[in-house]
Amino acid sequence: MMSQNTRNIRYLILLLILLAVAGNEMMARLKVASWDQTLQVRIYAINADSRPVTKNYIDGLGTKDFKSIEAFINSEARRYDIDIDAIKVEYAGELLEIPPQPPLLGSVLENIFWSLRFRAWAWYWGMTTGNRTADVNLFVNYFDLETTPALHHSVGLRGGLIGLINAFADNAYRGSNNVVIAHELMHTFGASxxxxxxxxxxxxxxxxxxxxxxxxxxxxxxxxxxxxxxxxxxxxxxxxxxxxxxxxxxxxxxxxxxx
Ligand SMILES: [Zn+2]
Structure with a gap:
């Protein structure tokens, strides 16, 4: 059985992590809202169903496959008189670690709990891997269309500036995948x-x-x-x-x- 002291220390550690996450998020949010410097957006691919088709697709991905997201947001931002490049998108390759996945039909409370876990995971992952230089990190779960004909919803979180996106590992869906990624990216910037x-x-x-x-x-x-x-x-x-x-x-x- 856990002693009262051990339990208190665990709560204290959890509280410190949440405080660090909150402080980090506040700084990031201030930077995003000012639009006076180009925001770095980094995209990671995840082989979500461990299928060979998915692996092949991910192996063929490069930054060029996500350039339309950068071009779209930069040209739309210019239309609203932001006179610098609003974002720069970089593909950072395959991620072997899998982020916590959202509950499929979760209650409000379960969703809030997942969002906290995902934010803490991303913060800890950034700390331990040195991947903290990007302003926004997007994690894309790729699925083989043959075994996953319909995707669950994707999520973009303003808190933490992170997104978890579900996409098809199929060239025919590259355009619509990028629409979903841009949508979730806009959520991280505060759009509803x-x-x-x-x-x-x-x-x-x-x-x-x-x-x-x-x-x-x-x-x-x-x-x-x-x-x-x-x-x-x-x-x-x-x-x-x-x-x-x-x-x-x-x-x-x-x-x-x-x-
Ligand atoms: Zn949405």
Whole structure:
């Protein structure tokens, strides 16, 4: 049985870790909100199903495969008068360690607990591996399409500036994988979801061109709205980031200048 002293020491250590994580996160958040220097975004790939197809796909990945995320965010940020490159994306290769995975149908409390665990994991992982130089770290779980035809939701956390993304290990999905990665990256910068429980983009926040006349069809999806509204009842999934824009509501949440 654990003595009272041992238990107290364990609580103290846990408390110190949480305080260190919180302090670290506060500094990172201040840096992100100012947009006066280029933020370094690092992407790690994870072979989430240990399949050979997934391994082959990951072995073929390079920074160039994620460049469209950098190009998209930088050009959208310039449209909002940020006159430096907002981000720089770098692919950091395969990660053999697997981060804590979110509960599949978790309660609010379970989700909060997972988010704390994931943040503590990322902080500790950064400390012990020396991978602390990037501002944002994104971990992408890749799956073989043949055995995983549908993906669970991805998560981007503002606290900790980290994301856990589920993606297909398939060239045909490279464009839509990058849409999901950019969406979760925007969450880490403070943008919120702009679609309802039936995946319908919310008007006007979740529309790329909310003041277009006529309103339909929209040409692009708003990055946090998720889909392209073609009519009040028809939606289309964006195939790549060229089908996507950052709307004023998301821009404002990320502290991009709105004129
Ligand atoms: Zn989201």
């Amino acid at each position: 979801d702009k679609y309802d429980a039936s995946n319908q983009p919310i008007f006007p926040d979740g529309y790329a061109d909310a003041y277009q006349d006529p309103l339909y069809p929209q040409k692009r999806a708003e990055i946090m709205g998720g889909r392209i509204p073609l009519s009040p009842t028809q939606l289309r999934m964006p195939e790549s980031l060229s089908d996507v824009a950052v709307g004023v509501f998301s821009a404002a949440e990320m502290h991009w200048p709105i004129n």
